[in-house]
Amino acid sequence: LSDIVKYAAENIDVIRGVNFQPISFCGRLENVTEDHIKNGRTDYAEMMKVLEKGLDGQISKEDFYPVPFVYPISKLIEVLKEEKQVEFTANPMCGGATYVFVEDGKLTPITRFMDVEGFVKFIDELSKKSGMLKKVKIVSSFIKNAGKYIDKEKAPKGLNMTDLIINALTTGDYNSLKAFHYSSLYIGSMWFQDAWNLNIERLKRCVIHYSTLEGVVPFCAYNGLGIGEKIRKKHSISIKEWEEKTERKLRDDLWKNGPVN
Structure with missing residues (x-):
């Protein structure tokens, strides 16, 4: 250090x-x-x-x-x-x-x-x-x-x-x-928290929040408890699904010349 x-x-x-x-x-x-x-x-x-x-x-x-x-x-x-x-x-x-x-x-x-x-x-x-x-x-x-x-x-x-x-x-x-x-x-x-050292009193006073489709989530809850991962999974679709739904290619649309996996 x-x-x-x-x-x-x-x-x-x-x-x-x-x-x-x-x-x-x-x-x-x-x-x-x-x-x-x-x-x-x-x-x-x-x-x-x-x-x-x-x-x-x-x-x-x-x-x-x-x-x-x-x-x-x-x-x-x-x-x-x-x-x-x-x-x-x-x-x-x-x-x-x-x-x-x-x-x-x-x-x-x-x-x-x-x-x-x-x-x-x-x-x-x-x-x-x-x-x-x-x-x-x-x-x-x-x-x-x-x-x-x-x-x-x-x-x-x-x-x-x-x-x-x-x-x-x-x-x-x-x-x-x-x-x-x-x-x-x-x-x-x-000093981030995770499931093994979570302190609820710290969460209550969080000053860095994520605004999501499921509401406002404290930083450590979003990243340390997997809540963010669940929210992203719930409200996400695969590139293939998006292309079929919109009839557009992501390579030529949102990402233009960016990499698409």
Whole structure:
């Protein structure tokens, strides 16, 4: 795992991040044994330990935060833009991430020079402000206080983190966010479930759904429990059947010059 992160860091000019995904016992996999279930997995916590060891402590488990940790940021942008934003309220065990900055070949997680917990708590308090001139008060307070959570002495040279986060959160558009992402390397994970480790509470808080002819289905239920396969089978027909029904050839129609088996 650490070699993947090292490769990304060496090529940060073209790589924006690394997202690790676990082994899931699903799909076409057959004859799953007890040994597979017990020894064939690497969970979220183990992933962080392996990275910490492989990167000689440059990144540790303390640098990672679960997905819903950033929820207050969505709420603040929603208040400022007066537009509904995506709310990352998944179960904490569904995954997590950190951001690192690369300087002279070394990795510096954002947590090493920024009080991210204090900052997010500050964001949460701002998003709950009310009354006249609410947005003006929020922006003014944010610009005045955001820098208090950043240790400029420990930050990578040439990185003006205060300006980056002020522009990103007060503007909330792609260009302002791009400046942050192009300066950092995202390292995260998405922890899928299958029939042997299913947690109903996690399914209830799923934030990635499939819209199907059978209704809305949570990601892990669709992919990990075979529900998606059943839905596809129920509503699919073979190429031969389609051609007979439509009196057209798929080779000359939907796929044009694409391969047809």
